[in-house]
Amino acid sequence: MSSQAHGHTPSPEAVDAKPSYYEIMETAVRELLVEKEVIGPGEIRRMLEVMDSRTPALGAKVVARAWVDPEFRTRLLANGRAACEELGIDFFEDTQLIVLENTDKVHNLICCTLCSCYPREIMGLPPDWYKLKPYRARAVKEPRSLLAEFGTIIPEDVEIRVSDSTAMVRFLVLPQRPQGTNNWSEEQLAGLVTRDAMIGVVRVEIPPTNEKSQ
């Protein structure tokens, strides 16, 4: 039905249509594990609630806090997980977080060439393209031309650092704060920060249609 190379976009009717073989398998595995008391009956539902609470909005709040609070920024760069935990964002198991600071001289990009490692605790689930071949193959080999396809041009005098996730460390890019936002509130700033900016494929920009978000 789909492949890592070609992407997978099910039709909109798929949700109500007859379930696929694999959806049937998922249901069967889950029900068997509950019947055998390997997992508890409410665990999946609770875990879905946990997962649904993790979206890029969390990451945006972390970024906005770092922009307005220099001491938080310092703590965030020293220990990403501990700083996020200050804000109530807990992490699974031994996962660590390194926050990668973009500057005038350095632009960071994150990827996972072996699978699909992603900072899920603060960003939710990754977009398909992050998990597909073009991104994963090219991010470590030709980041500049890849970023150009996102519309992001990195000047030659700016160093690109590509972090390839392979172990228990996850990454979040701390983008540069856009010019002209000096008197913006933390909430307004968070509204500017997109998922793609925290992956490092685009910069944070003020949308052209409005000077200030609401």
Next chain:
Amino acid sequence: MSEEIGHALRPLPNIVHAEDQKPLFKVGDSIKVAMRFPIGHYRVPNYVRGMRGRVEVVIEPRAVNNEDEGFGLNAGVKRHYYRLAIPLTELWPNYTGSPDDGLRIEVFETWLERS
């Protein structure tokens, strides 16, 4: 009073550390990723095998080898992971970006040699 507290906080002498407790490498060390080709499971991509770089961060705390975890070994000897900086010009002979562009990647201690 504070002098006594200062004394109490200093490490005790003559403690012998287990072999794997201390990191083998430190920040700034030049290292080389082993030219090794395991089958079955690995967490060091082929494109960094045999490549040279520098240690940027010593990841704490020590942890088990995630390659062994792939076969269910949740416990075992814990060693350090190292965040390495490897120039893209080292990885790709025809790299056309900035010579300062680099990869950052975490690699388990058993994959690394001093370079």
Next chain:
Amino acid sequence: MSQTEDLTRLPLLTRLPTEMGGLDAGPFQRVEHEYLPWEKRCHALANILDTHKIINTEEKRRGIEALGTELVEKLSYYEHWIVAFANILFQKEILTPGELARKMEEVAARYSGETTPSK
């Protein structure tokens, strides 16, 4: 074994089908889709199996790699996961292939029959 043979056959073993770094690849395409409910449930299942130390994350990755090139290419992301889970649960003697097949038959019948699915 000749050197040419080594170059064509050995990478089949030493390069896992899931590894993509540095491969030739086409233009980037902004592929995204809204996760289907079963896909999210599959991800939730993975987290729970990891927490319970039944199938840890690394075992899951290895299980997907073990599917081999053709299945890795032809199945979608979460299809990899659930098939890998089934295989690993069989290996750990938590489920048997027969049990799973019978349960899948039962679940499929709920959809094709008159009864409303229970979940």
